[in-house]
Amino acid sequence: MVFEGANQFRKAVTDYAVEYMRQIKLRPNEKHRVRVKCKNANCKWLLYASIDRDSCDFIVKNYHPVHKCIPLNRNKLCNSKLIARKFNDRIVSQPDIRIWEIQDLVRKTLGLYVGKTLCYRAKQRIMKENMGDWKVEFARLCDYEDMIKQTNPGSSCWVKIDKETEPGKNLFVYFYVCFHAFKQGWLEGCRNIIGFDGCFLKGACKCELLVAVGKNGNNQMYPIAWAVVDTETKHSWSWFIRYLIADLNLGTGEGLTIMSDMQKSCYQMLRKGCVLDIYGVTGM
Structure with a gap:
């Protein structure tokens, strides 16, 4: 058997040990040679590979394929890196998967028991690789705001940051977006009705999404517009709707019908008329 290098060889050995539930150890484990032996002292299974001087390939030079030990359902080689590699597609397609579900997936697929910590680290590794570092992304929200305004003239994008709670840190509070095309589309071709709703964001960032939608001619x-806020409160709804009023030139709201899902903070704010002089309020 020929491999490109020691890393590819180690990966193949790890896959073998996990698939067949064998306890093995790599010693020595160097760049130019790797010796793999079964941890069971009575088992003679052995695998040795090193760099060939002539071809410079990583070649298996000694192999004893017979195991005399019993397969076990725990394996130290089944670490967070391997779990992330094996179940990357499943976790990416289902980002809200629970840790115990990953444990169960490993048990059913590989026949191995792994702890919750390993599954948590595997999920975090996958989320970071596919979603990026969300802390860095939050730090660039103001850059994103400027870019939207530059590339979409007439669009509204606002970021509210808290600089007082933790001195020296800019904490995210609210983020609002309303593209120019959506403004014009609502003003020129939609009915005078706006629906408001909010939902939880279940990703790495536990925020909430507020949305405003209308009805077109069909x-x-x-x-129309949306906002990401830390929590759904009267203050966050008020902040969101005030910007919406300015973008759509709603004035006092005469002739406009508002629909909400009777969410307490939103409904109380609209009913008291602290933002709009409501023409009608209808529960969705």
Whole structure:
């Protein structure tokens, strides 16, 4: 058997040990040679590979394929890196998967028991690789705001940051977006009705999404604006709707119908008229 290098060889050995539930150890484990032996002292299974001087390939030079030990359902080689590699597609397609579900997936697929910590680290590794470092992304929200305004003239994008709670840190509070095309589309071709709703974001960042939607001439839903906020409160709804009023030139709201899902903070704010002089309020 020929491998490109020691790393490819180690990966193949790890896959073998996990698939067949064998306890093995790599010693010595160097760049130019790797010796793999079964941890069971009575088992003669052995694998040795090193760099060939002539071809410079990593070649298996000694192999004893017979195991005399019993397969075990725990394996130290089944670490977070391997779990992330084996189940990357499943976790990416289902980012809200629970840790115990990953444990169960490993048990059913590989026949191995792994702890919750390993599964948690594997999920975090995958989320970071596919979603990026969300802390760095939050730090660039103001850059994103400027880019939207530059590339979409007439669009509204606002970021609210808290600089007082923790001195020296800029904490995210609210983020609002309303593209110019959506403004014009609602003003020129939509009915005088706006629906408000909010939902939880279940990703790495536990925020909430507030949305405003309308109805076009075909009675289809039409997105108008949205905001990401830390929590859904009267203050966050008020902040969101005030910007919406300015973008859509709603004034006092005369002739406009508002729909909400009777969410307490939103409904109380609209009913008291602290933002709009409501023409009608209807529960969705």
